[in-house]
Amino acid sequence: MKNDLRALVAEAVGALVRAGELPEVAAMEAQIERTRDPCHGDFSSNVAMVLARQAGRRPRDLAERIVRALPASELLEKVEIAGPGFINFHLRAQALQALVTRILAAGESYACDRSGQRGRILVEYVSANPTGPMHVGHGRGAAYGDSVCNILAATGWAVHREYYINDAGRQADILALSVWMRYLERCGEDLPHPRRAYPGDYIRASAARILETDGPRYRCAAAEVLHDLPEEPVAADGASEAEKADAKAGQESYLDVLLQRARALLGEDFAVIRQRALADQLAEIRSTLDEFGVHFDQWRSERELVEEGYVRTAVAKLEAAGHVYALDGAKWLRTSAFGDEKDRVLFKADGSATYFANDLAYHVHKLERGFRHLMDVWGADHHGYIARVRAAIEMLTGRKDALQVQLMQFVTLSSGRMGKRSGNFVTLKELIADAGKDATRFFYLTRSHDQHLEFDVDLARAQTNENPVYYVQYAHARICSVFRQLREKGITWDQVAGEKRLNALCEPHEQALLSTLSRYGEILESASQQREPHQLAHYLLQLATDYHAYYNAHRFIAAPEDARDARLNLCAATRQVLRSGLAMLGVAAPETM
Template identity: 35%
Template sequence: MNLFTDIRALVLQAIEALQAEGALPVDLNTAPVTVEPPRDPLHGDMATNAAMVLAKPAKQKPRDIAEALAAKIGADARIVSAEVAGPGFLNLRLAPSLWQQLPQAILTDGTAFGRSHMGQGEKINVEYVSANPTGPLHVGHTRGAVFGDALASLLDFAGFDVTREYYINDGGAQVDVLARSVYLRYLEAQGHEVEFADGTYPGDYLIPVGEKLKEQVGDKYVGKGEQVWLEEIRNFATEEMMALIREDLAQLGVKMDRFFSEKSLYGTGRIEAAIDSLNDKGLIYRGVLEPPKGKTPEDWEPREQTLFKSTEHGDDVDRPIKKSDGSWTYFAPDIAYHYDKVSRGYNQLIDVFGADHGGYVKRMKAAVSALSEGRVPLDIKLIQLVKLFKNGEPFKMSKRAGTFVTLRDVVDEVGPDVTRFVMLMRKNDAPLDFDFAKAVEQSKENPVFYVQYAHARVCSVIRKATEAGIDVSDGALVQADLAVLDHEAELGLMKKLSEWPRLVEIAAKGHEPHKVAIWLNELASDLHALWNKGHDEPALRFLQDDAATSQSKIALARSVAVVISAGLGILGVTPAEEMR
């Protein structure tokens, strides 16, 4: 049940009627016509821009179209009034019976209420986290993991076929550094004095890895050169780090559908196949690039390279795919990886990158555009930094120094639910301040507590009603007389609930799961407001003297809990049954 979709259909019917009468041209594009909540609730329940967007192509005044539409729409029994405002906006007030149908629809559908068919089963690949397998996940990865996971759940809720994917960056020099660092811990486990040189990873998390390596190989590598142990320790260390990363993700409730190894692209012909695909399109050539910005000709040594003509697909400059020594640049395996994703038949690709990858966006979009011949869009979501505060002092992070704040540090401090909700309270490209004290504060200033408390309050009412012998099963509540829910505050809460299916589609279209978190906070606020009004107006309390009225009131409260549960499910947060 999506009231906004239903009323939009009514508006379109009115437009068609005017077209049939000759009052409007028959070839109008009605796609831009929207029905949404008005900016000011005092203006009505819904507003449509139909007259405004049709005026120019119809060569008519917006108010004239709006008045004609108002006459048609106002005749429908669902509409109490249709009023023209300003230059041609049309404000609509709906019959209370429409709002009063909502709790029944929500209780019938359960947490599936609001699910959309918008995606029509299109295949979407969401790649996120993809941290280098050189250590445990830190707080920056945490935000990307939460965002990517919530986005994948949101898209699934909106009807897409979603694959959650992790790209293992195990093909670069950083994994050689990891192997050397593990070797030092291995020697340490053998009783040797070691010194971590600049560029190695001195974190304590590698101590058990070195000890485990000793258990497996004994003193096999002691005193041996890299040519003996580098490849084997590299593979061993990567597996150990990925096991650690999987454990980190599990702490946060994140489970990937697929892990893809960068290393699998090398020596298998897969990079060559991707570049050949671009070459077949005339997009690979030998050439010399202009000096980078800030470089003078004196500072720049021009050299011929193998280049991808990415400017033909929206990039600022063409990009090297081979170094002067003939080896691949770091961009080449990334092209091959995305070629693999395109070849798997995805309709859309989404990459979740850290903020430091901003300069990588255009070239990657150009590559996917070229590889798919414009068929597959790539959306790259950049995750801004998280600043942690504790005792008024910010935490510092430094992977190489081994003093970074890990995902587990955060989850151990406040729990996975709080971590996930707080990470989603800001848009992904906005910096986020994570205050440990505020995150666990039990007040309305803490959004995660506020939403959890709303759900717990409803659960409390249901427990009390059950103790009083009132049947408050969903089956019984669906049969309740909802016409008694006629107070302005009750209708207001139902109007808020009506926004949920629309909100799901808006958030999914924009790839913006934070909108779910913000909206849930607003819904919780409306529930708390109604609860508080009951202190002064007993008729608004959810538990009444007679069972039938109680069932009607609780049907509304229970429908709020169901939608909160669905929304928290998208965010990966567990609804609270009671607050402690």
């Protein structure tokens, strides 16, 4: 509809140019927009104000000429000039009424393009480290990524959803060590848990499972484990920042020493324990995501990627291209030549690969699988990481724009319980159990991902009318209820008759509802282009508002017979859009509440 109007305006401007009333201007920079106030019609354009200067006329003057040059259209009731020079378009009631039939005919594919013809896109999201349960920050990325994928898939993209498993590297080793220490403890060994090892109860649970299935075969005497180990440094109460930092660094190196000891004592079993621990954490993450309604097409293991040689190959190519140099025993990538702040290490002095080296190879691997468009959903704390990955991609493919990164700003809980390595943070699972999947997802998705989010736990868990998620769901349930009542009263809904009587939908409430329904496609497209599901969430709140107002102002079942079917058609169309929209957000559309 918007495009139809844009074409009309373009034609009018073109006519004026040909008539010499307008200079050959840079085509159409003017916008057609939805109006905020219904008094201003359905759409308005600022062309006249934008072109006034070039035309050498006053905006309202030019607006009049444009309006006169406008081709006739059956969409339009009237066109008015208002304010400083706006051209306001009032649609004919008929133009909106016809929408009802289109929505009902298309059903769940209404306003959707599932052809995938826009191209293939690989979206990587969540990718939470399998070193512990998911927390509320991960939940935001999960809800966002899943919903963006739904929206992309509905707007012409062939979407591939992927989770990158960080199962290589130091964090995974620390996880293994943490589990082993708890395992030894459970075997009866008396030894202190390192301060910077993972502390949570889930570590104990994992240790207990290993002891149960494998028995004490990984047991070593505490004295053997701790033999000749230095004391773990501790910052005293009231220590300065510098002292605390020192202690922290000391604790990290203590951990490294302990890791070496564990490898020495366990040999190949260290890897066995690591795999078991990772599998436990991954299982927990999968089950949480399952509950949250988030599913992936593929789970890609970092370790496998390394073993399959992708890192070696990618780095070899970078070396061949002359982007790699050695310094201080490490291998560096010259990312600063491609927009990064400084160069980055690929291989540390001890020969091990950095996370970056593996991740770079992973991204190249994504592109090699034929995805021209990559999208990553990361926490805002990874911001500084974007430039180096982009740089590496550009070095290998010459493409600057292949990777789009969406950063999720931080989540805090209204009840103020956060924190990470402390071991007692609020997990996503707890939040879902508390507030429910639907409320949790809706709360995450109503805010822009670009915005810090304070999650109002009390409001989300409220099973009352205070909770906004029910507002939208209730609109859907209400419509379902209308149709149930209809059946119970033995009244048949004649959809075809309704289609013929759509001109009965002329009440202001009906016009408002129709107008909102007509925006659905525009919202989907905008949410898709800008990767902003919150636009859809806000739209659904508006649609529910319009429906509730309509519901309270008019009768459907008890309506005069000639209007009844048309109104029921409108109800059914509204239900369809609510259902489709909620599905994109991953929120249920209940039939009763």
